[in-house]
Amino acid sequence: MDRSQPAVVVEDLHRTFGNLKAVNGVSFSIDHGRVVGFVGANGAGKTTTMRIMATLDSPGSGKVSMGGHNVVHHPAKVRRLLGWMPDSFGTYEHMTVLEYLDFYARALGFKGADRLRRIQEVMDFTDLTPLADRMSNKMSKGQTQRLCLGRALLHDPQILILDEPAAGLDPKARVELKNLIRILAQEGKTILISSHILSELGEMCDSLLFIDKGRIVHHGDAESMVRGTETAGETLVNVQIAGEPAKLIEWALTAPLIKVEEETKRGARLRIQAADDATLAGVLRRMIQDGLPVLDYHREERRLEDAFIDMLGQIDKNTFKAQQPGELPQKNAEAAKL
Amino acid sequence: MNAAPAIMDFSDRLSPMVVKELRQGLRTRLFGGVLLTLHLMLVLLTLMSGGAENAAVVSGWFDGIATLVLCIIMPLRGFSAVADELKSGTLDMLALTRLSAGRIIFGKWAAIASQSLLLMLSIMPYVVARFVFGGLDLFGEIAALFYKWLAGVVIAAVIVALSTQRQFWLRAVIVFLPMLFGGCGAASFMMMSRMGGGMSSGLVFTSFTKSGGGGSVLLVLGMAAWAIFFFLSLAATRIAPAASLLSVIKRSVNLVALLSLMLLGWLTGSSAAMGMTAAGVLSLLMMDALTERVNEVPSVYAAFYQRGWPGRLALWLLAPGWVTGLAYSALLVALVSAYVGWARSVEEAKLIAVGAAGTWMIAALVQLFSTRKSRDLLPPFIIFWLIVNVMIATLGSLLMIPWAMKTTTVWFTCALPQLLQAGYTTAQAGDKAALLNLGMLTACIWPGALLIAAVFAWRRARAARQEGWRMIHGDQGGSAV
Numbered sequence: 001m002d003r004s005q006p007a008v009v010v011e012d013l014h015r016t017f018g019n020l021k022a023v024n025g026v027s028f029s030i031d032h033g034r035v036v037g038f039v040g041a042n043g044a045g046k047t048t049t050m051r052i053m054a055t056l057d058s059p060g061s062g063k064v065s066m067g068g069h070n071v072v073h074h075p076a077k078v079r080r081l082l083g084w085m086p087d088s089f090g091t092y093e094h095m096t097v098l099e100y101l102d103f104y105a106r107a108l109g110f111k112g113a114d115r116l117r118r119i120q121e122v123m124d125f126t127d128l129t130p131l132a133d134r135m136s137n138k139m140s141k142g143q144t145q146r147l148c149l150g151r152a153l154l155h156d157p158q159i160l161i162l163d164e165p166a167a168g169l170d171p172k173a174r175v176e177l178k179n180l181i182r183i184l185a186q187e188g189k190t191i192l193i194s195s196h197i198l199s200e201l202g203e204m205c206d207s208l209l210f211i212d213k214g215r216i217v218h219h220g221d222a223e224s225m226v227r228g229t230e231t232a233g234e235t236l237v238n239v240q241i242a243g244e245p246a247k248l249i250e251w252a253l254t255a256p257l258i259k260v261e262e263e264t265k266r267g268a269r270l271r272i273q274a275a276d277d278a279t280l281a282g283v284l285r286r287m288i289q290d291g292l293p294v295l296d297y298h299r300e301e302r303r304l305e306d307a308f309i310d311m312l313g314q315i316d317k318n319t320f321k322a323q324q325p326g327e328l329p330q331k332n333a334e335a336a337k338l
Numbered sequence: 339m340n341a342a343p344a345i346m347d348f349s350d351r352l353s354p355m356v357v358k359e360l361r362q363g364l365r366t367r368l369f370g371g372v373l374l375t376l377h378l379m380l381v382l383l384t385l386m387s388g389g390a391e392n393a394a395v396v397s398g399w400f401d402g403i404a405t406l407v408l409c410i411i412m413p414l415r416g417f418s419a420v421a422d423e424l425k426s427g428t429l430d431m432l433a434l435t436r437l438s439a440g441r442i443i444f445g446k447w448a449a450i451a452s453q454s455l456l457l458m459l460s461i462m463p464y465v466v467a468r469f470v471f472g473g474l475d476l477f478g479e480i481a482a483l484f485y486k487w488l489a490g491v492v493i494a495a496v497i498v499a500l501s502t503q504r505q506f507w508l509r510a511v512i513v514f515l516p517m518l519f520g521g522c523g524a525a526s527f528m529m530m531s532r533m534g535g536g537m538s539s540g541l542v543f544t545s546f547t548k549s550g551g552g553g554s555v556l557l558v559l560g561m562a563a564w565a566i567f568f569f570l571s572l573a574a575t576r577i578a579p580a581a582s583l584l585s586v587i588k589r590s591v592n593l594v595a596l597l598s599l600m601l602l603g604w605l606t607g608s609s610a611a612m613g614m615t616a617a618g619v620l621s622l623l624m625m626d627a628l629t630e631r632v633n634e635v636p637s638v639y640a641a642f643y644q645r646g647w648p649g650r651l652a653l654w655l656l657a658p659g660w661v662t663g664l665a666y667s668a669l670l671v672a673l674v675s676a677y678v679g680w681a682r683s684v685e686e687a688k689l690i691a692v693g694a695a696g697t698w699m700i701a702a703l704v705q706l707f708s709t710r711k712s713r714d715l716l717p718p719f720i721i722f723w724l725i726v727n728v729m730i731a732t733l734g735s736l737l738m739i740p741w742a743m744k745t746t747t748v749w750f751t752c753a754l755p756q757l758l759q760a761g762y763t764t765a766q767a768g769d770k771a772a773l774l775n776l777g778m779l780t781a782c783i784w785p786g787a788l789l790i791a792a793v794f795a796w797r798r799a800r801a802a803r804q805e806g807w808r809m810i811h812g813d814q815g816g817s818a819v
């Protein structure tokens with residue numbers, strides 16, 4: 001595979017179901033070895049896009065190539081490069097974990113001892129060895145998830161498409177999954193993970209793709225997302241003091257450029273009309289000079305979820321305002337480069 | 339690890355699908371249950387067969403049980419074979435392996451066929467025992483058992499093909515209707531083959547199995563092999579990716595099968611019988627060719643353009659989609675009716691052409707009522723086919739009633755191509771020629787209508803063909819059709 005070309009290129013992809021535009025002009029590309037999160041609400045078009053990328057559905061129009069091969073023209077070549085984990089993990093009745101993996105290994109063309117070795121590697125990696133003789137359809141969600149990931153990894157694919165891999169997992173299973181994905185990323189695999197749980201993706205991914213109503217509405221890393229929707233020139237600061245919080249509130253009401261956002265148990269969240277570090281440091285210095293017993297003073301990161309919801313709100317507002325030029329965060333027209 | 343023996347039990351040479359299906363199948367209670375019940379009953383029967391006076395009764399029961407198990411119960415195991423994988427999403431994951439659509443379907447069928455073979459072999463000792471107890475024709479009994487197995491695996495192919503349809507009710511109707519009418523699953527094959535020709539070519543099929551002789555045995559084997567190929571490839575088309583060129587293989591093999599049937603008839607001097615069989619097969623082939631969606635994948639067309647003018651010629655007959663299917667079916671109809679005209683009579687050739695027009699009619703109706711949403715044309719085709727057949731059955735029996743106004747009722751049969759055959763047989767000798775000519779004329783409406791629809795559909799795929807042409811020839815020179 002030519003590694004100078006992007007691993008994944010999606011150009012102006014459309015897919016309609018009847019009158020419903022499930023995917024409506026999606027473009028992006030992903031370089032080799034990147035881990036990209038694919039974020040959107042229910043019904044945003046994530047699964048539809050991913051299924052087309054995995055050659056399982058036909059695009060209405062537009063072009064998708066994976067590892068340099070067009071998904072429509074050369075599905076067989078694309079399928080060799082691709083590991084796919086669907087949102088519904090299909091397991092079989094009357095089949096043990098070992099037999100399940102054995103079947104897919106056979107189907108992928110592994111023979112004899114080679115097959116055995118590969119199955120063993122995958123079972124070790126996903127920690128399935130103790131479960132080898134379990135019935136594959138009678139396992140917990142986390143175990144099933146690992147089995148499906150194992151199956152997707154059998155042929156050591158270069159590109160992984162994981163549709164909601166973390167859905168329904170408990171915190172421990174999520175951490176395990178995250179670790180597995182981190183290892184795969186270190187091996188240089190290109191990974192696209194969809195989810196609607198943003199905070200998690202933020203940690204795992206190099207960058208994020210936000211999709212809403214079949215369109216890409218934002219692309220970039222998690223920080224840029226948060227900053228992009230931050231109200232310009234304002235910073236939220238969380239302050240805790242020893243003793244009565246009322247003292248802090250009183251102080252804040254008289255201080256210039258500071259508004260109280262919210263009282264907390266041991267202090268307050270303050271909105272400061274400045275974004276630069278010097279001013280923020282200055283505020284802290286003033287607090288101490290005025291005799292406030294500050295225990296904790298930190299800049300509050302906006303949560304990714306809030307940022308995303310804010311952004312969707314902005315888009316809706318803007319579309320509602322009958323498309324005033326130059327205002328929309330319309331990054332859709334030019335292809336997102338990740 | 340102790341895993342090795344657990345998964346090395348099946349050879350690498352076996353198809354992975356077969357291994358999977360066998361592992362799953364042998365683990366279910368059903369197979370074991372069937373095996374156990376079967377053997378219990380057979381042991382009882384064998385013990386009872388001591389006396390000569392009840393030998394016929396026992397033999398009847400024996401046949402019945404073997405037929406039930408081999409021709410009905412085992413094939414029905416394929417009832418949800420593909421539908422279940424479709425619903426649980428596992429078919430997607432199979433598609434992403436190196437297994438082709440054809441191998442997936444074949445595996446499903448082969449698993450049933452091999453379990454069925456296992457059952458048949460386990461019945462063999464009872465045949466021998468009965469031979470030892472009371473003298474029966476050992477070879478004949480074994481042959482009969484083998485034919486039951488063969489019929490069973492052909493039926494299994496039909497049922498596996500049906501299982502590519504998600505709708506449970508559709509599958510149920512199609513499987514159980516023939517069983518209701520015909521009493522036995524084998525009838526489903528004959529029902530299907532009645533479609534176009536309207537003659538009882540099923541009769542020809544059964545007469546093969548009865549008559550002895552090495553030649554006819556080979557013929558039966560050949561026909562069974564072809565039928566299995568036909569239904570499995572029909573199924574594979576339903577689950578193959580859009581870029582697949584299955585239609586090329588399918589249509590070529592089917593054409594060759596049809597031609598060999600005719601050639602065989604000519605060589606063995608049984609052209610008349612073969613002509614009728616060919617007519618029966620014809621309707622199945624038409625159904626396959628006329629229910630494919632028009633393909634809009636450029637690389638499919640590029641594969642044809644790559645091969646120069648022979649490729650461009652082949653494109654018209656073999657490219658996936660019902661438009662080329664229309665051309666292909668026209669070729670087949672011309673071939674078969676010419677053959678029948680030569681081997682039997684011109685009238686019968688004309689009747690075959692009219693019968694084919696009936697199949698085209700169904701295809702035209704499907705085009706009228708199909709929406710872009712429903713991707714597979716096979717279910718509407720089968721539904722229309724069922725409706726038309728019910729109509730024909732009721733109207734056709736009307737024609738047989740002596741007091742019906744023969745002259746008028748017979749003439750109105752021209753409206754429905756399939757009815758003409760019944761009308762023709764009941765018409766007075768003097769009227770027959772005129773009736774047939776009028777029937778031919780009115781029957782032309784349907785291929786005509788279909789042709790118009792085909793022109794539009796063909797133009798819709800034009801962009802794809804041009805893109806395919808560009809993939810091969812670049813921007814310079816010539817253009818796609």
Ligand SMILES: Nc1ncnc2c1ncn2[C@@H]1O[C@H](COP(=O)(O)OP(=O)(O)OP(=O)(O)O)[C@@H](O)[C@H]1O
Nearest residue numbers: 017020022040041042043044045046047048049196
């Ligand atoms: N086969 C189909 N037929 C009809 N509509 C479909 C089909 N598949 C998806 N849709 C519709 O397309 C839209 C996008 O669906 P999609 O599954 O891509 O969303 P998603 O982003 O994956 O959502 P979720 O987070 O719920 O998985 C939805 O409105 C859905 O109803």
Ligand SMILES: [Mg+2]
Nearest residue numbers: 046047087163
């Ligand atoms: Mg989804």
